[in-house]
Amino acid sequence: MAMQDIKPTRSELINIKRKIKLSERGYNILKMKRDGLILEFFGVLDEAKNTRGELQKKYQLAKEMIALSNTIEGTISLKAAAFSVKETPEISVKPKNVMGVVVPEITSKKVRKQLLERGYGLLGTSPVLDETANAYESLVDSVVRSAEIETTMKKLLDEIESTKRRVNALEYRVIPELTEARDFIKMRLDEMEREELFRLKKIKARTAA
Amino acid sequence: MTATFGPSPYIYVCTRLRVRKKKLILREEYMRMLHMGLPEITRLIQETEYKREIDELSTSFSGINLLELALSWNLAKSYQNVLKILPAGLKEMTSSYLRRWDIQNVLTILRGKEQKLKPGRIKEVLIPAGELDRTFLDRLIAMDSNDEIVEALKGWRLFRTLESEYQKVPEVGSFAQMENVLYRQFYAEIIRDAESGIKGGKEFLDFIQLDIDIRNLQNLLRIRLQGERAEISDYMIPGGSFTVEELSGLNKIEERGEFYERLEKSLKNRAFIGFVERLKSSETKAEEERRLEESQVALTRIQLAQMERMSKMHPFSIWPILAYLELKKFEIYNLRAITRGKEANLPMERIRNYLVI
Numbered sequence: 031m032a033m034q035d036i037k038p039t040r041s042e043l044i045n046i047k048r049k050i051k052l053s054e055r056g057y058n059i060l061k062m063k064r065d066g067l068i069l070e071f072f073g074v075l076d077e078a079k080n081t082r083g084e085l086q087k088k089y090q091l092a093k094e095m096i097a098l099s100n101t102i103e104g105t106i107s108l109k110a111a112a113f114s115v116k117e118t119p120e121i122s123v124k125p126k127n128v129m130g131v132v133v134p135e136i137t138s139k140k141v142r143k144q145l146l147e148r149g150y151g152l153l154g155t156s157p158v159l160d161e162t163a164n165a166y167e168s169l170v171d172s173v174v175r176s177a178e179i180e181t182t183m184k185k186l187l188d189e190i191e192s193t194k195r196r197v198n199a200l201e202y203r204v205i206p207e208l209t210e211a212r213d214f215i216k217m218r219l220d221e222m223e224r225e226e227l228f229r230l231k232k233i234k235a236r237t238a239a
Numbered sequence: 240m241t242a243t244f245g246p247s248p249y250i251y252v253c254t255r256l257r258v259r260k261k262k263l264i265l266r267e268e269y270m271r272m273l274h275m276g277l278p279e280i281t282r283l284i285q286e287t288e289y290k291r292e293i294d295e296l297s298t299s300f301s302g303i304n305l306l307e308l309a310l311s312w313n314l315a316k317s318y319q320n321v322l323k324i325l326p327a328g329l330k331e332m333t334s335s336y337l338r339r340w341d342i343q344n345v346l347t348i349l350r351g352k353e354q355k356l357k358p359g360r361i362k363e364v365l366i367p368a369g370e371l372d373r374t375f376l377d378r379l380i381a382m383d384s385n386d387e388i389v390e391a392l393k394g395w396r397l398f399r400t401l402e403s404e405y406q407k408v409p410e411v412g413s414f415a416q417m418e419n420v421l422y423r424q425f426y427a428e429i430i431r432d433a434e435s436g437i438k439g440g441k442e443f444l445d446f447i448q449l450d451i452d453i454r455n456l457q458n459l460l461r462i463r464l465q466g467e468r469a470e471i472s473d474y475m476i477p478g479g480s481f482t483v484e485e486l487s488g489l490n491k492i493e494e495r496g497e498f499y500e501r502l503e504k505s506l507k508n509r510a511f512i513g514f515v516e517r518l519k520s521s522e523t524k525a526e527e528e529r530r531l532e533e534s535q536v537a538l539t540r541i542q543l544a545q546m547e548r549m550s551k552m553h554p555f556s557i558w559p560i561l562a563y564l565e566l567k568k569f570e571i572y573n574l575r576a577i578t579r580g581k582e583a584n585l586p587m588e589r590i591r592n593y594l595v596i
Contacts, residue, residue: 100579102593
């Protein structure tokens, strides 16, 4: 805020004081929000670390199981068994509010199936197929969970970043500039008051002489 | 060929198949392959009798998929060739034995059509090693609906079962029940054929009983390990040394220790003792599951050993034919296991565990 644009009037001073009060209140609230978000973020971060680790483990297991199935059963039998899958997993996304941040809540259906619900017969297949199907169902579950956690984490990070920018802007720019303007007006008003007093004294002295 | 219709058709056929058996890959060669890299193995396979199929398929496929498909095509061709040289009685018995492949192919076509897959994709996963040859299966794939496919299978021996089960599919929602019923019927027919007075049929019944026992035990343990407590009689094959009721009763035992104890007590075939003991000693569920997977190979080895023994004891019977069919199948499985295992960078020891040598 350039000082020459400021009108050194009482009403402007009142206005600026009101703005300072508002900015300080906003600053405190945003700081609390930022701290709250950071706290929330660290909670999610721990969960994300766990789910990411779990996802990696499950991915490794699924890869190992498919390699094993290909080795024991062969790709042809595996593909033929895959033809029996009729129901594909369903994913639904609902919005969830975390301290004003809208994050997704992802739920999945028909991912995990019981052995007898998978669509392939027991008499024409082998146990390694069950284990492979189990590993992949578990992996899909983990992917869904990870997607929810990691999107939440990303959204929280974005929000923390923008809140931090707002807090910094208020702390280092808006409030100091307003305080400076307030001090300037105060100084100008005091100066004007002193000038007025001096002028009055001068007039009084001249009238007395 | 006239010899096959003479008084001793067994001598002609069994001798020919014994010669073919001699041409199968030996244990030492598998061991050598285990030490080779994937390109070397591929080249070695290309230089053997699989060359023709590899050349035929190389325009549409490449890499390890080409190899696997070529192996399966060769298996189908070998089986069809065996069927061609068999005299009537033996042919019927062998066709019955190979009907397992027909069931697999028919179900794959029905499932593929249900999923509206392109004919090419369905064709890729068929192994026409049974009675229904490639031309017939191609005709089935080209049909528009499953109703037409089922109708076209009217002359097939399992048609009645297929037709009645097909009608239940919309109600059940999948082909799983149909698959189970078809395999149960397959075993029922094979038992009937073995009892029809064929030479070596009595011993063959013992073999089938062993096969049924292996499948029943594996499926019983699969169901238990997956936490299913449903009625299992529909998933068990009658005709083994365990009755379906016995197996159903075993599945009702909740406690793991008690289950294995009862199972051990009711084992009539000594070949299973080691298998059950290994599973029983597993400390975790994951270990139990892994051992069940590995047991498949161990049980197959027992089966093959019995087959070999019987084919030596009965040199001119159904045994040498079945022994060749099984050994040829496991040659394909072994080559596939080695190539796929190498592709997935599985340790050599682990691949060796999955070889049926």
